[in-house]
Amino acid sequence: MPVPNHLESQKRVYAAWARIYDTIYQRMLARPQREAVEAACARGRDILEIGVGTGLTLAFFRPDARVIGVDLSLDMLKVANRKVASQKLGHVRGLMVMDACRIGFAAESFDAVTAQFVITLVPDAEQALGEMDRVLKPGGEIIISSRLVDDGGPFAAMWTALAPLSRAVGWSSDFKVSRLTGWAARTGRYETVHIGSGYFKVVRLRKLASAEA
Secondary structure (H helix, E strand, O other): OOHHHHHHHHHHHHHHOOOOHHHHHHHOHHHHHHHHHHHHHHHHOOOOOOOOOOOOOHHHHHOOEEEEEEEEHHHHHHHHHHHHOOOOOOOEEEEEOOOOEEEEOOOOEEEEEEEEEOOHHHHHHHHHHHHHHHHEEEEEEHHHHHHHOOOOOHHHHHHHHHHHHHHHOOOOOOEHHHHHHHHHHHOEEEEEEEEOOEEEEEEEEEOOOOOOO
């Protein structure tokens, strides 16, 4: 199956970013990344990280976790692989190229699925969420960290006005928290257990156990 043009464009962008990504974002994203990892580890050992990129989060996981990271960019994953080797991160069980909208794992494979700073970049967020739902065990959590807009917040109108420009470069500037919580409610299988505050937010959606659904 041919790769859609927008995905090829994203791959080219991240091939260029791979060398400098850590320098720019390591300190900036550490707080929400640590919060998301801690929440994931609390749900169980088998964790999927979507959009693992250069592996900024990998050292935050508990040593007894079993983490698989996926990303669209092979160049970013090469950097992550070097981290795994140099830091001896034995809890990382695999890093592979994968599209967030087409996750190549069996149903109910993971105790938690994290997507850090990637949901605003995927072309179809609801399809990606549906894939996360498919591979997540009942009782597990989808944990999203990103720059998310508060509905009716003081800057919501500004981010909406910038949306056409941001879409032209493959990013959603006006991705609202309600898009996540609304999806969760519509499925009838999720409850929103946490919505963080601040510029970068962590949102946790817990999948109901089979008996609760």
